[in-house]
Amino acid sequence: MKNLIFTGIILSLIAAAACRKDNVIKTEGVNLKFSTDTVFLDTVFNTVGSSTYTLKVYNPESEKVVVDNIRLENQSSCYRLNINGKAGNNLSNIEILPQDSIYIFIEITAGSCSTPEMVYEDRILFENKGTQQDVRLVSLVWDAKFHYPNKFLISGTGPNSVFIPYSIIDCNTTWRRGERHVIYGYAVVDEGCELIIEPDVEVYFHNNSGLWVFNGGRLKVAEGASTGIGDSVLFTSDRLEPSYENIPGQWGGVLGGIFIDDSARCIINNAVIKNSENAIRLDSAQFPDQLTITNSYILNSSRTGIFGGFGSVKAENLVVANSGYYSLFCYGGNYEFLHCTFANYWTQSTRTVPAVYLTNYFDFREEDGSNLRVVRPLQKAYFGNCIVYGNNPQELGIEKDDAGILNYQFNHALLKLDRDEEDRGFDVTGPSFTSPVVNRDPGFVDVDQNQYDLTETSQAIDQGNGQDALQVNLDLKGRVRNIDGDPDLGAFEYQK
Numbered sequence: 277m278k279n280l281i282f283t284g285i286i287l288s289l290i291a292a293a294a295c296r297k298d299n300v301i302k303t304e305g306v307n308l309k310f311s312t313d314t315v316f317l318d319t320v321f322n323t324v325g326s327s328t329y330t331l332k333v334y335n336p337e338s339e340k341v342v343v344d345n346i347r348l349e350n351q352s353s354c355y356r357l358n359i360n361g362k363a364g365n366n367l368s369n370i371e372i373l374p375q376d377s378i379y380i381f382i383e384i385t386a387g388s389c390s391t392p393e394m395v396y397e398d399r400i401l402f403e404n405k406g407t408q409q410d411v412r413l414v415s416l417v418w419d420a421k422f423h424y425p426n427k428f429l430i431s432g433t434g435p436n437s438v439f440i441p442y443s444i445i446d447c448n449t450t451w452r453r454g455e456r457h458v459i460y461g462y463a464v465v466d467e468g469c470e471l472i473i474e475p476d477v478e479v480y481f482h483n484n485s486g487l488w489v490f491n492g493g494r495l496k497v498a499e500g501a502s503t504g505i506g507d508s509v510l511f512t513s514d515r516l517e518p519s520y521e522n523i524p525g526q527w528g529g530v531l532g533g534i535f536i537d538d539s540a541r542c543i544i545n546n547a548v549i550k551n552s553e554n555a556i557r558l559d560s561a562q563f564p565d566q567l568t569i570t571n572s573y574i575l576n577s578s579r580t581g582i583f584g585g586f587g588s589v590k591a592e593n594l595v596v597a598n599s600g601y602y603s604l605f606c607y608g609g610n611y612e613f614l615h616c617t618f619a620n621y622w623t624q625s626t627r628t629v630p631a632v633y634l635t636n637y638f639d640f641r642e643e644d645g646s647n648l649r650v651v652r653p654l655q656k657a658y659f660g661n662c663i664v665y666g667n668n669p670q671e672l673g674i675e676k677d678d679a680g681i682l683n684y685q686f687n688h689a690l691l692k693l694d695r696d697e698e699d700r701g702f703d704v705t706g707p708s709f710t711s712p713v714v715n716r717d718p719g720f721v722d723v724d725q726n727q728y729d730l731t732e733t734s735q736a737i738d739q740g741n742g743q744d745a746l747q748v749n750l751d752l753k754g755r756v757r758n759i760d761g762d763p764d765l766g767a768f769e770y771q772k
Contacts, residue, residue, distance in 0.1 A: 305407030306341050308372075309334040315382055317415035319516040321458055321480075322386045323422065327517060331380040331400070331411060335372035341404065343370045346380070349399040355413055356383045357400070386417040418456055418516075420480070425461030431530070436643070438530050442488065445469070451477050458514050459485050462531065465540070467492035474498065475507030475546060480514040481527035486552075487511075488531060491538035498546040503571035503593065504754020511549040524600060524624065525553050525578030532557030532583065541565055547572040554580045558587025561609060569594055571752055574603075575726050581618075584609050585638075586652045591616055593752040593767045595728055598622050603631040603666075607638050608652025608680075613659045615740075615748045615757075617766040620666035621723045630673040631666045631692075634684055637677035653681035660744035663690045663736055663766040665718050670694040674702050684708055688741045690718055690765050713739050718766070729753075729768045736765035 311332035320326045335341045346359055347366035359367050360378040372378050386396060396417050402409040425441035432438055441461035447469035451457055453476045460482045465471045467490055473479070475498040479487070489495045498509050511534070513526035520526065527533060533552035536542050539562035547569070549555045555577045558566055566588035574581040574596045581596035582589065586608040594616040596603040603618040620631035636654045641647055664672050671692040676682040690713040694700050704712045719734030721727040730736055738761055745763035750756060752767040764770050 305405035306335065306337055307407065308341070308343070308402060308404070308409060309336050310409075310411055312411070314412040314414060317382065317384055317413065318518065319416040319418055320384055320386055321418050321420045321422075321456075321514070321516075323420075324458070324514070325385040326383050326415070329382045331382060332377050333372065333380060333402075334377040335374060338374050340374055341372045343372065343402060343404045344368060345401070345403040346370055347401055349401055349410070353398045354384050354386050354396060354417075355398050356385070357381070382413060384413075384415050386415070420456040420458045423457065423459045423461075423463045440530065445471055450474065451479075453477065456480065458482070459487065462486050462488045462529065462535075464488045464490055465493035465495055466490050470494040470496065472496045472499075473509055475501045475509060478510040478512075480512060480516075481533070481552075482514050483527060484529040486528050486531060486533045486535060488535045489537060489540040489542055491540060493537075493540045495534075495536075495540070495542040495544070497542075497544040499543050501546045502754065503546060503750055503752060508546045508548050511547060511552075513551050520551075522551065522576055524551055524576040524598070526551045528552035528554055533577075535559070536567055536587070538562055542567045542569075544569040545571055548575070549573065550575040551577075553578050554583050556581070557583045557585070558589065558609070559585045561586060561588035564588050564610060565590070567591075573597070573726075580605050584611065587611075589613075592748045593750075595619070595726075595752065595767050597723075597726055597728065599631075600625060600627065601629050602633050604633070606632075606634045606654060606657055608636055608654050610655045611657045613662055614744050615661045615751070615763075615765075615767055616659070617663045617728050617768070618665070618671070619663065619718075619720065619723060619728055620668070620671060623667070627668060630668060631671040632664050633673040633675075634682065635673075635675045635677075636680040636682040637675075649677065651677050651680040655681060655683060657684040658687070659685070659689050660687045661689070661740035661748075661763060661765050662686070663718050665690065665692045668692070670700065686710065686712060687744065688739060688765065689713070690716060690736050690739065711739075711741070713765070728766065730764060730766065730770040732770065732772070734764070734770060737770050738762040739765050 345368050357365050358381040396415050398413045399410045425443050429440040444464045450472040453474040456478045458480045532554040534556045536558045538560045555574045568590045570592045577599040579601050581599045581603045584606045588610045590612045592614045597619045603620045618631045637651045639649050687710045716735030718736050719731040721729045740763035745757045751769040755769050757763045757769045
């Protein structure tokens with residue numbers, strides 16, 4: 277008797293399982309629910325694949341649905357689909373369990389259909405027992421010129437060797453206004469050659485990529501263009517998604533982002549250089565005009581904004597902001613900065629070094645573990661009407677080896693220094709400092725948004741010297757300096 281009862285229970289459970297809603301198929305059309313009615317895929321270049329985007333398709337019914345067909349409307353679409361784990365742009369009989377969902381993964385490679393620059397659109401069509409629905413796909417496609425490496429250099433030996441892929445830019449080339457260039461590896465301006473980049477050009481770099489101005493090469497970026505008119509040249513990462521817009525460290529390989537080598541000469545004007553590792557690196561300058569940089573921004577460098585290894589720099593109306601280590605590192609060389617703002621409010625990791633660091637020596641560790649100190653003279657580091665500030669207790673560091681020269685001068689500058697004068701490492705009452713403004717609020721508009729204009733409460737207003745201002749009579753936005761008496765410190769002149 278007990279066996280009969282037990283058998284009856286088992287049969288009842290089997291019968292109940294056979295009647296589960298999961299096994300009942302809806303025979304009528306169903307209005308599926310979607311996570312969005314339009315999938316906006318972020319801007320892509322015309323030959324590079326996008327990131328993957330997701331569409332969730334939900335069955336609101338209490339019965340299983342078999343979708344007759346899911347496909348792209350355009351049979352030769354630039355988009356690619358993966359429907360619930362199966363790759364394909366046209367699939368049939370897709371099951372969705374009751375009150376459950378499937379995922380459709382979407383990508384685009386615009387070059388696969390030779391699309392010119394445009395807004396590219398398509399639709400995902402859903403057909404189910406006579407019910408038809410669709411979800412729009414929209415993406416902006418940019419035309420661009422690509423520079424792929426076809427050579428490589430191996431630097432060093434053994435486990436410490438570094439592989440550097442590169443391509444050589446055609447000699448005496450001009451990148452024209454409105455063009456976009458995408459660089460993989462290093463694009464090299466070769467010896468005896470010149471690259472001219474006109475205003476309104478955008479240069480995008482893949483991971484570990486950069487621009488290398490080789491010994492004897494020349495680079496001219498927006499030379500002579502007026503400041504404040506919006507014709508800037510952009511140097512940034514090739515990740516175009518909005519979530520990557522201000523992520524540091526996306527480009528710039530072992531040599532740096534823009535590497536200016538030896539006897540190379542560069543003029544950079546009206547530039548925005550952002551989201552690199554080391555934005556600009558200079559090495560072993562042979563001429564005083566190795567780099568002239570004016571009316572420009574260097575933003576969000578994961579390591580250093582400008583790294584000068586015995587470099588030569590003349591800068592005016594320059595903002596260097598938010599670096600993981602230094603905004604400016606000067607190891608020997610010759611430097612002049614007029615009306616520049618060094619603002620380091622880095623928050624993405626602990627930063628233990630100052631925004632601006634001046635030294636005439638560098639300590640290396642040899643392969644055998646021994647230490648080696650190399651001294652290189654810092655012949656000149658002049659800062660006229662500048663701001664050096666940030667979120668560390670001290671944002672200016674100066675260290676000297678007495679075996680070499682270290683000459684520096686701060687002529688009217690707003691400085692963030694340790695409040696304990698004995699811990700600063702230098703004396704601001706000495707001859708190397710003229711009228712310093714110490715630990716006073718620069719009153720920037722919004723450091724979180726990289727806006728370093730001055731507010732009306734700024735302690736940098738009217739604190740500059742007129743002689744340096746006469747050399748830089750317009751500020752970074754093209755506004756006239758010295759119209760209200762003494763000029764303001766930094767790259768921006770306050771105006772109501």
